[in-house]
Amino acid sequence: MRNKQSRIKDIAKKAGVSTGTVDRVIHNRGEVSPSTRKKILAIINELDYQPNLLASTLASQKLHHFAVLIPAGSNHNPYWEAPLKGVIKAGEELKAYGVRLDIQTFSQNDINDFRQKGEVLLKNKPDGLLLAPVFFSESKKFLIKCQQHDLPLTFIDTQLDYKRSxxxxxxxxxxxxxxxxxxxxxxxxxxxxxxxxxxxxEKDQLYHFTERYKGFKDYFLLRNLPVNISVHDIHTQGIEELVSILKIALNKNELIAGIFVTGSKVYRIARALKQLGIQNIRLLGFDLVPQNMELLEEEMIDFLISQQPEEQGYQGIQTLYSVIVQKQTVDPVKYSAIDIITRENISHYLNCS
Amino acid sequence: MRNKQSRIKDIAKKAGVSTGTVDRVIHNRGEVSPSTRKKILAIINELDYQPNLLASTLASQKLHHFAVLIPAGSNHNPYWEAPLKGVIKAGEELKAYGVRLDIQTFSQNDINDFRQKGEVLLKNKPDGLLLAPVFFSESKKFLIKCQQHDLPLTFIDTQLDYKRSxxxxxxxxxxxxxxxxxxxxxxxxxxxxxxxxxxxxEKDQLYHFTERYKGFKDYFLLRNLPVNISVHDIHTQGIEELVSILKIALNKNELIAGIFVTGSKVYRIARALKQLGIQNIRLLGFDLVPQNMELLEEEMIDFLISQQPEEQGYQGIQTLYSVIVQKQTVDPVKYSAIDIITRENISHYLNCS
DNA sequence: TAAAGTGCCGTGTGCGCACACGAAGTTCAC
DNA sequence: GTGAACTTCGTGTGCGCACACGGCACTTTA
Incomplete structure (x- = not known):
């Protein structure tokens, strides 16, 4: 149990060759006769040789260049600050391993911004890319260019079809x-x-909205519950439209048991309800943005569903490293946890450090 | 922006000394005149020198010895398998950094086992300890011995008073x-x-049970809700006692709106309810043990509350490393997230890799 | 004044690995 | 049978750091 990790030197001695030869075998750099190669591989297997990652990355002074292209957080929608935080954290951790990040954030309202930032990134010839393809068709075009560079990438938030995903x-x-x-x-x-x-x-998010609604509806369908669901699409910014819709809905005979907001703008519904002086309708929405957290605290919002956005950014970078540098393999899909947040447990979801 | 990390050599050159002197300053090993020491410190500050962790741990072939003393998972209560998994994962990750774990698990029913395993651990003179002090008074005694070794430690699950915590x-x-x-x-x-x-x-868990109950009760108190709560302490193993209690409670006039089980044995209540053919009472308990997961799937249990046990084990070891080896400082308390698990989101809490 | 002690510092080696370079040995053409 | 080309392998150096050792200058002691 106490035997130290075996080193290249040990393998070399055991095989009666030099460390250089062992190294050539390990890295498949050829110039080794089939017989010695076979012998060395056998010994590697026997000793269960694990290369010392520290020494390895220290010696090979390689730099790995990862690009990041995600939306910018804004006052209007600060959600994307969280993934960025995770990206930066991973970047700090991997700095010692020769990883350099090139981070570009684009405005969620500006397709041109997305296109420009994308081109800037590709110019630097990165070894990998973390992409949040919130603009559907523009992202498609961008991916064609990535394909030309044979660029491997990880998607966060939304998934598109891509060969080197x-x-x-x-x-x-x-x-x-x-x-x-x-x-x-x-x-x-x-x-x-x-x-x-x-x-x-914004134009984005549509996919998530419809999928969430689908899941919502199907839940009742699957259980044969004859619920009554009325859907409202809101594109205005003010509170008036919301108030009037709520008024009309509440004046009907039927009792409104709950309100489901398919995105992070649930705070706007909460404010409208507040304005109407209504407390007893259950309200649920998405994402731990400040406005929502405040109204959760006030119990105007009952539940928030979160998806560990910081963790997503962090994992996105870590995945690039482990696959591109360490040549590991990973599952093509990693679903984030669906966190249920209430006023009582919110504090545990804030500082994810 | 593109300047590489500064190295000891750079500092030495800038200060007009050799790398050895810089090293002596960095590690406070003395034998440096106050004036050069000051000069070097200034340069370190100016260059924002960050030692290369890879090279550092590679060069100093130090071994760090961490002991782990936690309950063993059993068929009867597999909970502790999860923290162990986290511990092992952290151990793997830190192996390259010269960390060696000495893991001892003790039976949750056997105080003597705890004592013996503890003594075995202390004999090896570890540099740090991860402890789950589920036996209150015996743990107190054990901590006195730890104190004599001036042994720093992290607690998981339960906290006790300890100077070098x-x-x-x-x-x-x-x-x-x-x-x-x-x-x-x-x-x-x-x-x-x-x-x-x-x-x-077992005797343990009492603390958590009472605290959870307290929180439960206080929730209604704080909101001035005149709810009716009746508490039952169960020590038997069979299902009969549970069935008869439930029968009596259900025969009363009042409507039972929900059942709160303060620990992981919620599956036993679920089975009793199943036997009685009762479906419509909301049931909540703790921990993602297999029995509970099965009944959550069947919708006999409505909610499970989990506390990321694997993460706790993982963090416990990582904390030992960052504080003892890397000399970092951390908050004395780290509360785990309170995860709310339903049938619908359970899949995301299973493979935490 | 030489010997012993002290404060301060530079040099050298090695951690495990990556990789360049060059040295043997072998094959082939002429 | 000689040189060129190719195959196969060993050696050496360096990555950034930790640490042992020894050296120089200066002070103290007999």
Whole structure:
């Protein structure tokens, strides 16, 4: 048990060759006769040789260049600050391993910005890319260029078809809709009524919105619950439209048991409800952005569903490293946890360090 | 931006001394005149020198010895398999950094086993210890011996008073009781009735049970909800006692809105309910052990609250390393997230790799 | 004044590995 | 049978750091 890790030198001695030859075998650099190669491989296997990563990265002064292309966080939608934080954390950790990040964030409202930043990144010939392809068709075009560079990449948040895709890291949106349905539906009559709001200003997110709604609806369908769901798509910024829709819905005979907001703008519904003086309708939305956290604290929002965005950014970079540098293999899809946040457990989801 | 990390050699050249002198300053090994020392420190500051961890650990062939003393997982209570898994994972990662783990698990029913394993560990003079002090008074005695060795340690699961305590990693049990109350109480009438079960076979866990119950009760108190809570302490193994208690409770006039099990044995209540053919009572308990997961799947259990046990083990070891070896400082308490698990999101909490 | 002691510092070696360079041995053409 | 080309392998150096050793200048002691 106490025998130290075996080194290249040990293998060499045992095989009766020099360390250089062993090294050539390990790195498949040829110039080794088949017989000695076979002998050395056998010994490597026998000793269960694990290369010393420290010494290895220290000696090979290689630099690895990873590009990051994700939306910028804004006051209006600070969500993307979290993945960025994770990316930076991973970057710090991997700095000693010769990893250099080239991070570009683009405005969520500006397709041209996305295109420009993308081109800047590709110019530097990165060894890998972390991409959040929130603009669907523009991302498609961008991926064609990536293909030309034979650039391996990981997706976060949204997944697109790409030949050299290493991994998708993000939420199973349909399943998070299921969770939402359970939390909103719990304890309510079988034929309760629910409101669903898709509140969007940017073009992106549409995919997640529809998938979440699908999951929500299917939950009740699968259980044969004859619920009443009315969906509202909101594109305006003000609160007036929301207030009037809520007013109309509440004036109907049926009881509204819960409100499902398919994205992070749930705080706007909460404010509208506040304005109307309504407290007793269960409200659920997504993402731990400050506005939501505040209203969760006030109990105007009952549940938030989060997807560990910081972890996604972190894993995105770590995955690039372990696959591109360490040549490991990973599952092509990694779904993030669907965290259920209430006023009572929110504190544990804040400093994820 | 493209300047490489500065090295000891750079500092030496800039200060007009040799690398040996710089090294002596960095490691406070004396034998340096105050004036050159000051000069070197200034340059280190100016260049924002960060030692290359790879080279550093590679050169100093130090071995660090960490001991681990936690309960063994059993068929009866497999919970502790999870922290162990985390411990082992951290051990693998730190192997290259010269960390060696000495892991001892003890039977949860056998105080003597705990004592013996503890003595074995101390004999090897570890540099640090990860301890789960589930036996209260015996752990106290053990800590006195640790004190004599001036042994730094991290606690997981339960915290005790100890001078050289580095960190406690575990759940805020009171707060998890709050979460339980919200999930069980949601949508129920103000004066609903709840059953609470403390199911214990071992002596441990008592602390968590009472804290969780306290949090549960306080939730309703704080909101002035005149709920009706009846508590049952269970020490038997069979299902009969549970069935009869449930029968009696259900025959009363009041409606039972939810059942709160303060520990991981919630599956036993679920089985009793199943036997009685009762479906519509909300049931909540703790920990992702296989029995519970199965019944969550069947929707006999509505919620499980988990505390990231694998992460706790992992963090416990990582903390030892960063504090003892890397001389970093950490908060004395690190509460784990209070995960809310339902049938719909359980899959994301299984393979935490 | 020589010997012994002290403060301060430079040099050299090695950690395990990557990789360049060059030295043997072998094959082949003429 | 001689040189060229190729195959196969060993040696040496350096990555950034830790640490042992020894050396120089100066002071103290007899």
């Amino acid at each position: 290493i991994r998708f890291i993000g939420q199973n949106s349909c399943q998070s809709g299921h969770v939402a349905a359970r939390l909103l539906g719990m304890g309510n009559p079988k034929d309760a009524s629910y409101l669903v709001f898709n509140i969007t200003s | 580095i960190r406690f990693i575990g759940q805020n049990s009171c707060q998890s009781g709050h979460v339980a109350a919200r999930l069980l109480g949601m949508g129920n009438p103000k004066d609903a009735s709840y059953l609470v079960f403390n199911i214990t076979s």
